[in-house]
Amino acid sequence: MATAIEKCVHCGFCLAACPTYNLLGEEMDSPRGRIYLMKNVLEERLSADDAQPYIDRCLGCMACVPACPSGVEYGDLLVSYRALQEDQRRRPPLDALARKLVIETLPYPRRFRLAAQTGKLSKALTAALPDAFAAMLNLLPAKLPPALPIPPVMPAKGARRGKVALLPGCVQQVLAPEINYAAAQLLAANGVEVHNPPGAGCCGSILLHIGAERQARDIARRNFTQFPADVDAIITTAAGCGSGINDYELLFKSQPDAERATEFSQKVMDFSAYLAELGLRQPAGFEEERRVVYQDACHLLHAQSQHAEPRALLNQIPNLRLLEIADAGMCCGSAGAYNIDQPAIAAQLGQRKIESILAVQPDVIVSANIGCITQLRQQLDRLGNPLPVLHIAEILHQACAD
Amino acid sequence: MMNRGILQALQKIYPADRLLTRDVELLPYESDALTAFNAKPGAVVLPVNEEEIIDTVRLCHQLALPFVARGSGTSLSGGSLPIPEGLTIGLNRLNRIKKIDPLQRIAVVEPGVINLHITEAAQPYGLYYAPDPSSQSICTIGGNIAFNSGGAHCLKYGMTSNHVLAMKVVLADGTVTRFGGESVDGVGIGPDLVGLFVGSEGLFGIALEITVRLMPQPELYQTVLAAYDDLGRAGDAVSMVVASGLLPGAMEIMDRLAIKAAEASVSAGYPDAEALLIVELEGEALQVEAEFEQLLGIIEKSSAIEVRVAQNEEERTRIWKGRKGAFSAVGRLSPDYIVQDGVVPRSRLGEALVEIGALKDKYQLDVANVFHAGDGNLHPLILYDGREAGALERAEALAGEILALCISLGGSITGEHGIGMEKRDYLPAMFSEEEIDIMEGLRRAIDPNEIANRGKMFPGGEAPALSQHGVHPLERAGLISRE
Amino acid sequence: MTMYAPRSVTELQALVLDSERIHVIGNGSKPALHCAVNGAAIVDLSGMSGIIEYQPAEYTATVRAGAPVRELSAALREKGQYLPFDPLLPEAATIGGTVASNLSGSRRFRYGGVRDFILGAQVVDGEGRAFGVGGKVVKNSAGFDLSKFLVGSMGKYAIMTELTFKVFPDVPRFRSLGFHYEELEEALSAIYFINQSAYELDALDLAPPSVHPINRGKKNGNWMLLARLAGFDDTLPRRVERFTAAMTRDTATIRVEELHDSAALWNPLADLTGEFLVKVVIPPKQLPAFDALIAHNRRRYSVGGNIAWAATDDIAQLDTALTSCGLTGLCLSGAVDSALIGVPIDNALAERVKQVLDPLGKLV
Numbered sequence A: 001m002a003t004a005i006e007k008c009v010h011c012g013f014c015l016a017a018c019p020t021y022n023l024l025g026e027e028m029d030s031p032r033g034r035i036y037l038m039k040n041v042l043e044e045r046l047s048a049d050d051a052q053p054y055i056d057r058c059l060g061c062m063a064c065v066p067a068c069p070s071g072v073e074y075g076d077l078l079v080s081y082r083a084l085q086e087d088q089r090r091r092p093p094l095d096a097l098a099r100k101l102v103i104e105t106l107p108y109p110r111r112f113r114l115a116a117q118t119g120k121l122s123k124a125l126t127a128a129l130p131d132a133f134a135a136m137l138n139l140l141p142a143k144l145p146p147a148l149p150i151p152p153v154m155p156a157k158g159a160r161r162g163k164v165a166l167l168p169g170c171v172q173q174v175l176a177p178e179i180n181y182a183a184a185q186l187l188a189a190n191g192v193e194v195h196n197p198p199g200a201g202c203c204g205s206i207l208l209h210i211g212a213e214r215q216a217r218d219i220a221r222r223n224f225t226q227f228p229a230d231v232d233a234i235i236t237t238a239a240g241c242g243s244g245i246n247d248y249e250l251l252f253k254s255q256p257d258a259e260r261a262t263e264f265s266q267k268v269m270d271f272s273a274y275l276a277e278l279g280l281r282q283p284a285g286f287e288e289e290r291r292v293v294y295q296d297a298c299h300l301l302h303a304q305s306q307h308a309e310p311r312a313l314l315n316q317i318p319n320l321r322l323l324e325i326a327d328a329g330m331c332c333g334s335a336g337a338y339n340i341d342q343p344a345i346a347a348q349l350g351q352r353k354i355e356s357i358l359a360v361q362p363d364v365i366v367s368a369n370i371g372c373i374t375q376l377r378q379q380l381d382r383l384g385n386p387l388p389v390l391h392i393a394e395i396l397h398q399a400c401a402d
Numbered sequence B: 001m002m003n004r005g006i007l008q009a010l011q012k013i014y015p016a017d018r019l020l021t022r023d024v025e026l027l028p029y030e031s032d033a034l035t036a037f038n039a040k041p042g043a044v045v046l047p048v049n050e051e052e053i054i055d056t057v058r059l060c061h062q063l064a065l066p067f068v069a070r071g072s073g074t075s076l077s078g079g080s081l082p083i084p085e086g087l088t089i090g091l092n093r094l095n096r097i098k099k100i101d102p103l104q105r106i107a108v109v110e111p112g113v114i115n116l117h118i119t120e121a122a123q124p125y126g127l128y129y130a131p132d133p134s135s136q137s138i139c140t141i142g143g144n145i146a147f148n149s150g151g152a153h154c155l156k157y158g159m160t161s162n163h164v165l166a167m168k169v170v171l172a173d174g175t176v177t178r179f180g181g182e183s184v185d186g187v188g189i190g191p192d193l194v195g196l197f198v199g200s201e202g203l204f205g206i207a208l209e210i211t212v213r214l215m216p217q218p219e220l221y222q223t224v225l226a227a228y229d230d231l232g233r234a235g236d237a238v239s240m241v242v243a244s245g246l247l248p249g250a251m252e253i254m255d256r257l258a259i260k261a262a263e264a265s266v267s268a269g270y271p272d273a274e275a276l277l278i279v280e281l282e283g284e285a286l287q288v289e290a291e292f293e294q295l296l297g298i299i300e301k302s303s304a305i306e307v308r309v310a311q312n313e314e315e316r317t318r319i320w321k322g323r324k325g326a327f328s329a330v331g332r333l334s335p336d337y338i339v340q341d342g343v344v345p346r347s348r349l350g351e352a353l354v355e356i357g358a359l360k361d362k363y364q365l366d367v368a369n370v371f372h373a374g375d376g377n378l379h380p381l382i383l384y385d386g387r388e389a390g391a392l393e394r395a396e397a398l399a400g401e402i403l404a405l406c407i408s409l410g411g412s413i414t415g416e417h418g419i420g421m422e423k424r425d426y427l428p429a430m431f432s433e434e435e436i437d438i439m440e441g442l443r444r445a446i447d448p449n450e451i452a453n454r455g456k457m458f459p460g461g462e463a464p465a466l467s468q469h470g471v472h473p474l475e476r477a478g479l480i481s482r483e
Numbered sequence C: 001m002t003m004y005a006p007r008s009v010t011e012l013q014a015l016v017l018d019s020e021r022i023h024v025i026g027n028g029s030k031p032a033l034h035c036a037v038n039g040a041a042i043v044d045l046s047g048m049s050g051i052i053e054y055q056p057a058e059y060t061a062t063v064r065a066g067a068p069v070r071e072l073s074a075a076l077r078e079k080g081q082y083l084p085f086d087p088l089l090p091e092a093a094t095i096g097g098t099v100a101s102n103l104s105g106s107r108r109f110r111y112g113g114v115r116d117f118i119l120g121a122q123v124v125d126g127e128g129r130a131f132g133v134g135g136k137v138v139k140n141s142a143g144f145d146l147s148k149f150l151v152g153s154m155g156k157y158a159i160m161t162e163l164t165f166k167v168f169p170d171v172p173r174f175r176s177l178g179f180h181y182e183e184l185e186e187a188l189s190a191i192y193f194i195n196q197s198a199y200e201l202d203a204l205d206l207a208p209p210s211v212h213p214i215n216r217g218k219k220n221g222n223w224m225l226l227a228r229l230a231g232f233d234d235t236l237p238r239r240v241e242r243f244t245a246a247m248t249r250d251t252a253t254i255r256v257e258e259l260h261d262s263a264a265l266w267n268p269l270a271d272l273t274g275e276f277l278v279k280v281v282i283p284p285k286q287l288p289a290f291d292a293l294i295a296h297n298r299r300r301y302s303v304g305g306n307i308a309w310a311a312t313d314d315i316a317q318l319d320t321a322l323t324s325c326g327l328t329g330l331c332l333s334g335a336v337d338s339a340l341i342g343v344p345i346d347n348a349l350a351e352r353v354k355q356v357l358d359p360l361g362k363l364v
């Protein structure tokens, strides 16, 4: 933590990249300001409680990391700081309740499904509930889609080009089972054998994001045993999970299972990255030109520096026209549990994002992260705009189906 | 904590969320990019329009409350360092580009607009805003005006001052005035007030609206990267280019340490060398191609150990990214550093570099050199570790000697970063007592209470909390005295 | 009216201290600037002349204010360099006068005006103090930049005795072209086209039908856009070709001709005869409205239509025209009460400088 703080030379280069600084326009809500606040808390010049609201408002989008010439590991700093504070923190009862709900529900598909269904009943009550709850309920579609079970092993079609396991994810499984379904089909169609271990589950990032380190570790450990060892890669279709698992090394630092965690995280690969490397087998493409905006998920763009890979895949599709938008690197406001923690800022960021997307008049929006997809759908709903928002696996699947 | 009466007056102008008074809100404003100094302001206000700024300045004048304007807080000389218990006026929310007029090639902007955003807005018309400080992705036009900021590409078309055509400002006593116009001749008739205001380091008042000229994007760039096994040879190459009659858009040099930092930061793929020279030609394609031939001939004769030419825009961007990130990248090599900004006559660059080399041995500190070689503007970065006892003092002393060196070679103590807080005690080494008197007189004629950016630029005055100060090297050398 | 010709800074200081009102002339090449100084001691600086230091490798030159522009230009030319702000009256004016009145010729178009090339100065102010402003190196941001303030200051704030400039390498070859347009608006569109293109012109002026020698006498002459390209033998012909092709492709040119490149062609005042000669700083977009009001006058729109030069016998009419367009003019010749006509300038900041440099109001 100390080195991250020391490396910061206060040059301010990161400010331009930070969504909260752009939106709120104050130094406390900038990366430089947050680092300075954390420094002052650690040096006991400032109370942690005073600093907390500004740390809470950080999206964890990591846009500040590639922007920093000095190499400040803001992500590590934030995670360590949050974890440190979490233990000592007293929260107002309602917040604490929402938090508990997140910790105990989101990572568990069945519980989440259940909560979602009961939550749906209480949609009528949103007006009476505090913001945090309202935001959570708003995340949910009116009707949950039916589960789409994927067989434990899907054989490769044609010559086998690879063998992978698919990380099921948590929230995504409930809200959008079609994503992994499409991904599995597409991989298989491109000659990849796909394993879907029934016992696997949430990666724990969402918990890490809100500073619930211990719970995150417990959840992660369950996965280590569930995946076959001889696969080329463990594929995730949720950008958040990918970058969360990248943090395992930090999460398990000086903890039991550290080695296994590193091994596991090195195997994990984002869907687009894997497929871009492999290359698509002659995609059929679309009959008419389709204008597509690819919305960069922060966890892919900033945390895993993936800019070219998804674009390369989309550019392989005949009749697909890829459009670039203004401020493409700016977070859409979804950022893990941010929608739940900071609904007002999340909504404003979402609004900005959808405005710059609509400005280039796409036919479809594509992203590689369920959080972004949900956020953008919500924004479109608000505008009464029926524009489809698809996961990259879905549009590729459509384009490859004959 | 600020006086209740003052706070109440400020509350009449600002809603609670734009009037910051709690410690947690003030601490992040404690310093700019020069962290050797910090001072907690009494309050920070975040105006969103011109009227609020004018009201605030008038209030400050009435109450004799010192204020400092702040853009993005990237000043390297302590320019936006708060005045203890004074008011910091954050202008970053005034970030509208009010007009882009591609036909007349001008833009009208608010002071908090980020330098690079003007270029981005002008790009669709084939135009750009020329001054390009390395901090262009975040520094504001207001800050650029205060320091007459320059950049790598200022050799041909000049610095901020050369690109501002008109301004509306509120002077420190609350007077609102305008000068200049949309003609490229700017002020054109009567004394050049734009020229006077630009570079006044926030001491005259606050710029409210700025009209800048835009330039057509050059048709072609040719960027050459030449590596040398000796810093002096790179300097000689610069003299050869100048003597040839070529007028490149940029000529920059980085030494080994700076190369290392930049490499660690953006992996620009720089060659391994003692010094790198970047020369960039820009302009009409046919002309640039002809000049390029000539340039390559010169570079060949300059005993470069390796020469690379950027083959496409991507390679060009990479070369520049390394150069522009070099300052902050030094944060990877050392926990603390001081950047100096002295200027020497171009023909004495070699001498200056040798001398700096000797000084760093004397003080046993590392110095990385990154500089605008084309106009003799040095940027020695003095690396030190603030936790080590006496290190800051040594770094400061070394910095002082470098400044004294620049003056003795007939140059200036600052090319583009300004005097600010950092170099105010060196002003007497450059100007006579009478000259400083006159400048101070001018300041008081505009700002009788000396409220605008109090404590900056002029020697003495009340000093904010410094994390420093031994005997000043210039003092030791008998060049200045602070009695 | 008494005339003095000090030969040194000390003499000049003594003169300032001894005089109640004092007015400086360089060579008197712009007589209107010396009206309304009745009773003031007239100081002729031509005795303080000569180049002090010229360092081609530094791109800098320092000269005394009374030095003739032509002397400096000749010295620069010898080393292949020039003053890119293009002094307006290269034969008659002094360096000090050129700075004090801020008068640039057509080549200002390429790199900028006097303000963009002044680096520093030595002055004597209204209190008789002699001091320096600015610096001597091409880049300097220490202290307030009073050297730029002196540009256009008409000797009213301080008397310049020595000036340092940034200079540039010049190019050896020029080609001049004339593009004909029936209407001002068309010519203006061509200027806008050039503004957004990457063609680098050395100069760009617009001559109205009645003014240019080629058109003079014809009833319905054309507007002529004068463009000058500068460069080297090997590329210039092809650049001229490309530029001409681009100009005739998208714009309403009716005729292009190659003009004989000469100093006279690029002297914007060459044809302007009239009792009063006036400089107007004008944004190109205001040209149509302004031109409509002064169409009967000799005039030329220089520097891409950003500076208007107008000759008239009826200064009151020009004053009204300027006022109605919200513009200011500077009268260079003819008997006027004040050299400034049209809309007055907001002087709040300049007045503060006056308080400091010349509190007794000696310098007029």
Ligand SMILES: Cc1cc2nc3c(=O)[nH]c(=O)nc-3n(C[C@H](O)[C@H](O)[C@H](O)COP(=O)(O)OP(=O)(O)OC[C@H]3O[C@@H](n4cnc5c(N)ncnc54)[C@H](O)[C@@H]3O)c2cc1C
Residues within 6 Å of the ligand: A010, A011, A012, B032, B033, B068, B069, B070, B071, B072, B073, B074, B075, B076, B078, B079, B080, B091, B111, B112, B132, B133, B134, B135, B138, B139, B140, B141, B142, B143, B144, B145, B146, B147, B148, B149, B150, B151, B152, B201, B202, B205, B206, B207, B208, B327, B328, B416, B417, B453
């Ligand atoms: C890594 C790094 C690289 C840099 N590279 C360069 C470079 O290449 N070239 C260069 O010239 N500088 C460079 N700088 C210095 C700095 O970025 C510039 O001085 C910049 O102009 C400051 O802009 P800012 O918006 O951050 O201003 P701030 O630091 O916020 O303020 C600077 C000064 O401007 C005044 N000010 C701000 N707004 C106004 C206004 N509207 N009216 C009047 N006064 C105002 C403030 O009071 C203060 O005195 C660099 C800085 C860093 C950290």
Ligand code: SF4
Residues within 6 Å of the ligand: A007, A008, A009, A010, A011, A012, A013, A014, A015, A031, A032, A035, A067, A068, A069, A070, A071, A072, B328, B331
């Ligand atoms: S860019 Fe890096 S070094 Fe600069 S302020 Fe931000 S975190 Fe600190």
Ligand code: SF4
Residues within 6 Å of the ligand: A017, A018, A019, A020, A021, A029, A030, A031, A034, A057, A058, A059, A060, A061, A062, A063, A064, A065, A074
């Ligand atoms: S992680 Fe995102 S929101 Fe947080 S400081 Fe960095 S850029 Fe800002």
